[in-house]
Amino acid sequence: MTIRIETANGLMSLVFDRAERRNAITAAMYAQLADGLAQAAMDDSVRVVLIHGDENVFTAGNDLADFRDNPPQGTDTPVQRFLQGLLDFDKPLVAAVCGHAVGVGTTMLLHCDLVYAGDNAKFATPFVNLGLCPEAASSLLLPRLAGHPKAAEVLLFGEPFGADDALAMGLANEVLPASDTIARARVRAAELATRPLSSLVVTKRLMRAPLRQACDEAMAAEGEQFRRMLREPAAREAFAAFMEKRKPDFSRL
Numbered sequence: 001m002t003i004r005i006e007t008a009n010g011l012m013s014l015v016f017d018r019a020e021r022r023n024a025i026t027a028a029m030y031a032q033l034a035d036g037l038a039q040a041a042m043d044d045s046v047r048v049v050l051i052h053g054d055e056n057v058f059t060a061g062n063d064l065a066d067f068r069d070n071p072p073q074g075t076d077t078p079v080q081r082f083l084q085g086l087l088d089f090d091k092p093l094v095a096a097v098c099g100h101a102v103g104v105g106t107t108m109l110l111h112c113d114l115v116y117a118g119d120n121a122k123f124a125t126p127f128v129n130l131g132l133c134p135e136a137a138s139s140l141l142l143p144r145l146a147g148h149p150k151a152a153e154v155l156l157f158g159e160p161f162g163a164d165d166a167l168a169m170g171l172a173n174e175v176l177p178a179s180d181t182i183a184r185a186r187v188r189a190a191e192l193a194t195r196p197l198s199s200l201v202v203t204k205r206l207m208r209a210p211l212r213q214a215c216d217e218a219m220a221a222e223g224e225q226f227r228r229m230l231r232e233p234a235a236r237e238a239f240a241a242f243m244e245k246r247k248p249d250f251s252r253l
Contacts, residue, residue, distance in 0.1 A: 003032035005039075010193030011186075012040045016053040022060035022100060023053045027070050030078035037085035047193040047200060049089070050185060051108070052096035055118060055178045061103030061126075068239050071230050072223075079104075080223060083136050086111040087215055090201045092192050096185035097121045098178045107136035109171055110145065113204065116185040117163040118178035123171070126158035130242075131234030131250070133225050140211070140218040145170045 004015040014036045016023035025033075040046040053059060062079075072079055086093070086108055095109055098118035106123045109115050125142075127134050134142075134155055143151040146169040154161065154169075166172040176184050192200065229235055234253045241248035 002026065002029045003036065005032070005036050007043075007046060009190065010045060010047040011050060011189050012036065012043075012046045012048070013050045013052065013186075015051075016057075016059050019054060019057065021063065022057050024060045024063035024066075025104065026063045026066040027078045030082045034078060034081035034085045037082070037089055040091065041085075041089060044197065046091070047195070047197050048092045048094060048189045050094045050096065050189045051112070052182050052185065053098065055098045055182065056120075057099035058095075058097045058101040058121070059105040060100055061105050064239060064242055068243075072227060074227075075220075075223060083108075083219060087137065087219060090204055091197070092189070092200055092204060094185055094189040094192070096182040097123075097172070098181050100124070102126065104136060106171075107134065107138040107142075110136065110138055110141040114185070114188060115166075115172045116181050116188070117166055117172040117175050118181040119163055119175055120178045121163040121166065121172075121175075122160045123162075123166055124158060124160040125155055128156055129158045129248075130238040131232065131236075131248075131253075132229050132238075133222060135219070135222050135226055137215040137218040137222065139222060140214055144211070 002018045004017040006013040006015065014033055018024065037049065040049050093112040094114045095112040096116045097109065099120055099122065101121060101123045103125060106125050125134065125138065142154065146154070150169060163172060163175040167175050234250060237250065237253065238248045
């Protein structure tokens with residue numbers, strides 16, 4: 001199993017469980033994540049969802065070999081269902097992030113209500129370096145969270161940044177020793193699960209309402225451009241370079 005789903009006492013945990021591949025996400029894993037969110041949304045006994053990996057890695061982002069062999073086609077794909085599921089989810093979402101959180105491993109956090117980062121966390125959004133563009137409405141949400149100059153630095157360069165930077169940007173609520181991070185997130189999620197579900201849902205809806213339509217539009221526009229760019233020479237060169245363990249050459253692109 002690559003996504004482990006655990007439910008107890010009002011809390012559902014979606015756990016990346018593919019440590020031998022640094023929790024790289026395949027299409028099948030996206031489907032599991034999307035199904036887990038849908039199940040949590042429909043189940044009134046679930047009040048909070050916690051997403052985490054282990055204390056060494058959150059997720060390395062897309063499994064590029066799987067992504068190359070099974071590129072998303074159209075809007076009804078596992079990855080799109082997961083991203084839309086994050087956007088539509090009305091109950092609190094909590095994340096515990098240790099180690100690498102690459103690509104969607106970072107952008108999904110923009111849809112989480114609470115993020116606890118281990119002191120070993122390394123975030124990155126390397127979309128431009130792969131000949132692609134941002135996703136998960138990050139082109140809208142990250143500038144609003146961190147300001148345009150910082151968001152431009154993060155999205156255009158795609159360089160890794162640490163937990164303290166994530167805290168300063170507003171992407172994380174707290175930085176903790178890696179060994180304590182998942183436990184801390186679980187405690188806070190469990191505390192939320194004792195609150196009235198209707199109050200949790202209405203409060204989150206009110207907080208998210210001003211950007212709800214804009215997020216839908218941004219995600220749709222990003223998805224259209226992302227799918228187009230996947231078929232273009234820059235992405236093909238970036239993926240080939242990754243598989244061949246060399247630097248990509250974009251000099252003619």
